[in-house]
Amino acid sequence: QLQESGPGLVKPSETLSLTCNVSGGSISITNYYWGWVRQPPGKGLEWIGSIYYRGTTHFNPSLKSRVAISVDTSENRFSLKLRSVTAADTAVYYCGRHRRVAAEREFDYWGQGTLVTVSS
Amino acid sequence: SYELTQPPSVSVSPGQTARITCSGDTLPNQYSYWYQQKPGQAPKLVIYKDIERPSGIPERFSASASGTTVTLTISGVRAEDEADYHCQSADSTGTYLVFGGGTRLTVL
Numbered sequence: 744q745l746q747e748s749g750p751g752l753v754k755p756s757e758t759l760s761l762t763c764n765v766s767g768g769s770i771s772i773t774n775y776y777w778g779w780v781r782q783p784p785g786k787g788l789e790w791i792g793s794i795y796y797r798g799t800t801h802f803n804p805s806l807k808s809r810v811a812i813s814v815d816t817s818e819n820r821f822s823l824k825l826r827s828v829t830a831a832d833t834a835v836y837y838c839g840r841h842r843r844v845a846a847e848r849e850f851d852y853w854g855q856g857t858l859v860t861v862s863s
Numbered sequence: 864s865y866e867l868t869q870p871p872s873v874s875v876s877p878g879q880t881a882r883i884t885c886s887g888d889t890l891p892n893q894y895s896y897w898y899q900q901k902p903g904q905a906p907k908l909v910i911y912k913d914i915e916r917p918s919g920i921p922e923r924f925s926a927s928a929s930g931t932t933v934t935l936t937i938s939g940v941r942a943e944d945e946a947d948y949h950c951q952s953a954d955s956t957g958t959y960l961v962f963g964g965g966t967r968l969t970v971l
Binding site for chain 2: 778780786787788789793804841847848849851853854855856
C-alpha cells in the first residue's frame with residue numbers, strides 16, 4: 744500500500760512537500776520505480792517524476808527546474824518537493840509504483856491521492 | 864514535448880461496444896497502458912503492454928494497437944464501466960512517462 748501525506752494548503756511562491764509511505768513491501772526492489780503523478784481538478788493525469796531506490800531520478804521536462812524527489816529506504820518512503828508553486832499547481836497528487844524493466848512502464852500500485860491547494 | 868491524444872468523451876448505451884482511441888508518435892515503439900478512474904478514486908490499471916489484461920479485469924476489456932494509434936475496447940458495456948479512461952506510454956527513449964488527456968466514458 745502507498746499513502747501520501749503532507750499539507751493540503753500551500754501559499755504561492757512556497758514549496759510543496761509531500762511524502763509517500765510504502766507498506767506491505769520493501770521500497771528497495773529491483774525493476775520498479777516510485778513516482779509522482781498529479782491531476783488538476785477536472786483535468787487529466789500528469790507525470791511529475793520518478794525515483795529508483797538507489798536514488799536515480801527522472802523528471803517531466805516541463806517541471807524539472809522546480810522538482811526534487813528523494814527516497815529514504817530506512818523509512819520505506821519517498822518524497823516530493825515542488826518549488827515556487829502557483830495556483831496552476833493545485834491538484835490531487837498521487838504517488839505510485841511503476842515498472843521499469845525492458846520497455847515496461849506501467850503503474851501497478853497507487854496511493855489514494857491527496858489534494859493540494861495553492862492559495863494565499 | 865511528447866503527447867498522447869484522446870477524445871474528450873465517448874458515449875454508449877448499455878450492452879454496446881465502446882472504443883476509446885489514443886494517438887502518439889512513439890506508440891509503435893513503446894508499450895501503451897490504460898487506466899480506469901472513477902470519481903474520487905485513484906486510477907486502476909486495466910490494460911498493460913498494449914494488449915495484456917491484469918488479473919481481475921473483466922474479459923470485456925481489451926485493446927489493440929495499430930501504427931500510431933492504440934484502442935481500448937469495452938464490449939457489452941455496463942453502467943459500472945462509466946469512468947474516465949487514461950492512456951499512458953513513454954517517449955522514444957523510455958525515460959519520460961506521458962499520459963493522454965483522458966476520455967470520459969458515459970453510459971447512456
